[in-house]
Amino acid sequence: MLDKNSGTMGDIRKVVLEENKLEKKLCRLVGQAIGDFGMIEDGDKVMVCVSGGKDSYAMLDILLKLRERAPINFEIVAVNLDQKQPDFPEDILPNYLTALGVPFHIENQDTYSIVKRVIPEGKTTCGLCSRLRRGILYRVADELGATKIALGHHRDDILETLMLNMFFAGKLKGMPPKLRSDDGKHIVIRPLAYVPEKLLERYSVDMSFPIIPCNLCGSQPNLQRGAMKDMLRDWEKKYPGRVENLFRSMHHIVPSHLMDGEAFDFKNLEISTELSGIAARSLGDKAIDEAEIDEIACGTIIQGSYNIAL
Numbered sequence: 001m002l003d004k005n006s007g008t009m010g011d012i013r014k015v016v017l018e019e020n021k022l023e024k025k026l027c028r029l030v031g032q033a034i035g036d037f038g039m040i041e042d043g044d045k046v047m048v049c050v051s052g053g054k055d056s057y058a059m060l061d062i063l064l065k066l067r068e069r070a071p072i073n074f075e076i077v078a079v080n081l082d083q084k085q086p087d088f089p090e091d092i093l094p095n096y097l098t099a100l101g102v103p104f105h106i107e108n109q110d111t112y113s114i115v116k117r118v119i120p121e122g123k124t125t126c127g128l129c130s131r132l133r134r135g136i137l138y139r140v141a142d143e144l145g146a147t148k149i150a151l152g153h154h155r156d157d158i159l160e161t162l163m164l165n166m167f168f169a170g171k172l173k174g175m176p177p178k179l180r181s182d183d184g185k186h187i188v189i190r191p192l193a194y195v196p197e198k199l200l201e202r203y204s205v206d207m208s209f210p211i212i213p214c215n216l217c218g219s220q221p222n223l224q225r226g227a228m229k230d231m232l233r234d235w236e237k238k239y240p241g242r243v244e245n246l247f248r249s250m251h252h253i254v255p256s257h258l259m260d261g262e263a264f265d266f267k268n269l270e271i272s273t274e275l276s277g278i279a280a281r282s283l284g285d286k287a288i289d290e291a292e293i294d295e296i297a298c299g300t301i302i303q304g305s306y307n308i309a310l
Contacts, residue, residue, distance in 0.1 A: 019206050022199065022202055022203055022206065023062075023065070023203070025199065026058065026062050026195060026199060026200075026203060027062055027065055027066060029192075029194040029195050029199075030059075030062045030063070030066060030191045030192065030194070030195065031066055032194055033177060033190075033191055033192070033193045033194045033195075034066070034189075034191055036177075037177045037178045037189075037193070038178070039148065039150075039177070039178055039189040039191060040070075040072070040074055040148060040189070040191075041072065041074070042072040042073055042074065043072075043073065043074065043147075044074040044075070044147045044148050045074070045075040045076075045077065045144070045145055045146045045147050045148070046063065046074055046075065046076050046077070046146065046147070046148045046149075046150050046189075047077055047079050047137075047140070047141050047144060047146035047148065047149050047150065048060045048063060048076055048077070048078050048079065048150045049079055049080075049081075049137060049149065049150060049151055049152065050078045050079065050080050050093060050097070050104075051080065051081075051152070051212070051214070052080070052092065052093055052210075052211065052212025053152070053211065053212065053214055054200050054201065054203075054204035054209060054211060055152035055153070055154055055192060055197075055200055056152035057204065057207070057209040057211075058152070058192070058195075058200050058203050058204060058207075058209070059150060059152045059191055059192055060076075060078055060100075060102070061203075061207065062191070063076060063150065063191060064076060064100075064102065075103075076102060076103070077102075077103045077104065077105065077144055077146065078097050078102050078103070078104040078105075079104065079105050079106075079107065079137070079140055079144070080093045080104070080105075080106050080107070081107045081109060081111075081133055081136055081137065081140075082106055082107065082108045082109070083109060083110065083111045083112050083129070083133070084108070084109070084110040084111070084112045084113065085112045086112075088212070089212060092210050092212055093106065093212070094106060096210055105140065105144060107136060107137075107140050109132075109136050111129060111132040111133065111136070114128075114132065115128050115129050115132070137149060138181060138183070138185070138186055141186055142185070147187070148187050148188075148189050149186055149187070149188045149189070150188075150189050150190070150191055151188060151189070151190050152190075152192055153175055153190045153192060153193070154190075154192040154193070154195045154196065154197050154200060155192070155193060155194055155195055155196050155197070155247060156196060156197040156229065156232065157175060157197075158174050158175045158177075158190075158193060158247070158250070159174070159228075159232055159243065159246060159247055160225050160228040160229055160232065161173075161174050161175040162174040162175075162246075162250065163228040163231070163232070164224060164225060164228055167228075168224065172258070172260075174250055175190070176190075177189065177190050177193040178190070252278075253278070254278055254279070254282045255278070255279065256275070256278070256279040256282055257282060257287065264279065
């Protein structure tokens with residue numbers, strides 16, 4: 001939080017104004033994602049998964065602020081999974097959540113020992129750890145009567161996943177803002193879907209969240225995901241707007257201009273075929289929308305409902 005004992009009154013007013021602008025921007029982006037994808041409904045009990053990282057802290061904080069002004073009623077319960085990693089500071093989250101006044105539950109499960117026993121030394125443990133964690137959180141959601149499970153993945157996580165799937169799995173597949181779990185029993189939401197990571201980094205500093213390191217398990221980082229993150233940040237520096245347009249493209253899928261026979265019935269396409277939806281609105285002969293590309297390049301048009309600008 002702001003140290004009001006340092007700096008001139010003018011400096012303090014400027015910093016307060018910037019903090020308020022950032023908070024408003026985050027509230028707008030999260031509220032927009034919730035509305036666009038129907039993430040939260042009247043009467044929901046939202047289980048907010050809090051890891052101790054900047055993203056989940058910000059998600060909880062913004063959801064609490066939005067609940068105060070929302071036209072619907074919904075509950076929030078914060079949940080942390082203590083996986084018994086070495087040197088995990090067990091008191092930080094309970095103290096923080098108690099001071100915040102939000103209902104919370106700490107689930108204690110020693111998945112760390114399981115992962116270390118199963119995964120050979122030197123190999124990345126994140127995959128197995130994630131699957132174990134997911135199963136435990138689904139069970140806890142049932143026990144708490146939660147109707148939605150909120151995870152703290154942000155816009156950059158979604159884009160990195162898209163790139164990973166394209167480059168290494170040969171799929172146009174990202175990370176959905178809202179999904180039904182494989183067992184069909186839970187709805188998982190990602191309220192930060194529209195939020196760039198750089199805004200969360202700034203907000204974390206402004207709010208002085210008590211960050212818990214994410215490398216306590218000693219696992220190697222996901223090297224390929226790190227490479228995707230570096231690539232996107234490099235693009236943003238060299239080609240401003242490219243990452244924004246890449247993200248907008250996920251809102252404008254045109255199956256008739258790709259090659260997935262399950263998404264579009266190419267085999268039975270005839271002159272007499274009546275097209276519907278996006279296929280009917282997309283000109284068949286036109287592969288590149290030159291006019292829109294020119295307008296975007298000149299900064300005169302912003303496509304789609306997603307808009308990060310204030």
